Amino acid sequence: MGRLIVVSNRVPSPRERTQPAGGLTVGLKDAVRGVESLWFGWSGEYSDDVEHQKPNLDKVEGVTYATIDLTTEQHERFYENFSNGLLWPLCHYRIGIIDFHREDLRVYREVNALFADQLVPLLRPDDTIWVHDYHLFPLGEELRKRGVKSKIGFFLHIPFPPWSVTRVLPCAAEFLTDMTSYDLIGVQTDEDAHNMSDCFHMCGLEKDVHAFPIGIDPKEFAEQAISSLETPEVNRLRASLRNRKLIIGVDRLDYSKGIPERFHGYEALLKRYPEHINNVIFLQITPVSRGGVASYQALRRELDELAGRICGDHADFDWTPIRYLTQPVPRHILASFHRLADVALVTPLRDGMNLVAKEFVAAQDAENPGALILSHFAGAAPEMSEALLINPYDSDDIADALNTALTMPLDERRRRWETLDEEVTTRTAAHWAHGFLVKLQESNDTP
Ligand code: ADQ
Secondary structure, three states: OOOOOEEEEEOOOOHHHOOOHHHHHHHHHHHHOOOEEEEEEEEEEEEOOOOOOOOOOEOOOEEEEEEEEEOOHHHHHHHHHHHHHHHHHHOOOOHHHOOHHHHHHHHHHHHHHHHHHHHHHHHHOEEEEEEEEEOOOOOOHHHHHOOOOOOEEOOOOOOOOOOOOOOOOOOOHHHHHHHOOOEEEOOOOHHHHHHHHHHHHHHHOOOOOOOOOOOOHHHHHHHHHHHHOOOOHHHHHHHHHHHOOOEEOEEEEEEEOOHHHHHHHHHHHHOOOOOOOEEEEEEEEEOOOOOOOOHHHHHHHHEEEEEHHHHHHOOOOOOOOOEEOOOOOHHHHHHHHHHHHOOEEOOOOOOOOOOHHHHHHHOOOOOOOOEEEEEEOOOOOOOOOOOOEEOOOOHHHHHHHHHHHHHOHHHHHHHHHHHHHHHHOOOOHHHHHHHHHHHHOOOOOOO
């Protein structure tokens, strides 16, 4: 096989290149191992003349990282407005908060064309190209227009809604037409694959879409969870609990993650099951993301207010029900926090997969594992049916599941966890990447 070319909006930062953090970097770490690879994307930097730039090349452990700059206008219209202000909510079924402007679409297409212009000179005929996520829907077609004949695959990390939602996007049919240029399209779940295939069909197009559920590197996460147990941070958290049970929530600050709904569910627990008052602590770790997008600023205000009100209403002079953090916590410390926790509360309103649910499972102690509460609307739910599955729109459902989790006997916790752990250790990130790339090689419908 020739080289593997990975294209994503951002490439891993120099630190992430040796210590991968998120799903994409962890999954691809194994895919690029032993194969000559090039990873192409935005540098995170701005410049005024992006047409005449040359990609910045940097080789680390056999992977060449090629990055280009964008203008500040491109960043605002392509990334903030069109990708995160429109495509993200649309794909998460939130058509009430989308904001479409033709000028943003023009710049979204312009950036995809710029990616193609800058990438093509770096390509060789026997390369295999793997494009990632909603920032780059039309990139395959832009590459084809420039004569690229290589295999090109596309993977969508977020959900894909049914046609009744997708058609709200004025350029939906154009995008779907462009996407027929890919040799293989992968999504997270069977539901997403069904929705996207149906959208092609509704536009008079035929394209197979396949589900490849992403995983984590469970071995590495479990090792981090164990090896950080005696760090000062983890010792401080343990001491501060004073034998109270710990409920943990870990998310980027994003409205798709259902964090206000989770707070309401926890409040319902305190009201309906008062025996837990002063016996539990809910630790929610939510570093700010996409702070430039208005809906994210509004969410931050909502959570600040909600956390303050719940603490004001329910705290005692020696107990605070919620510890709400917006500062980032290093990944290895987070892994041990998961291991200390008795319950994880993962309540997205929609989520492509949700790796936090899988990380919580990987971090547990087999002798005394914690319980996972998981939204039906996470892509991970079909694989993780031994979690306590809830509807995040129903705060009483969350409260009942919390009570069940907090009082669950050890043998039931073990039984459920063993099944979940089997799933997490079987469907790893490496398995995901390998499955996609094998299927891409097998595809023989290059236009
Ligand atoms: P995200 O929306 O970012 O990813 P998720 O999969 O839950 O969502 O998390 C990604 C990573 O960020 C995880 O490894 C997690 O540990 C880390 N992370 C989250 N909160 C953190 C915190 N407070 N501190 C430190 N690290 C934190 C998108 C899709 C998902 C899909 C992934 C991968 O939205 O549905 O699972 O891509 O495909």
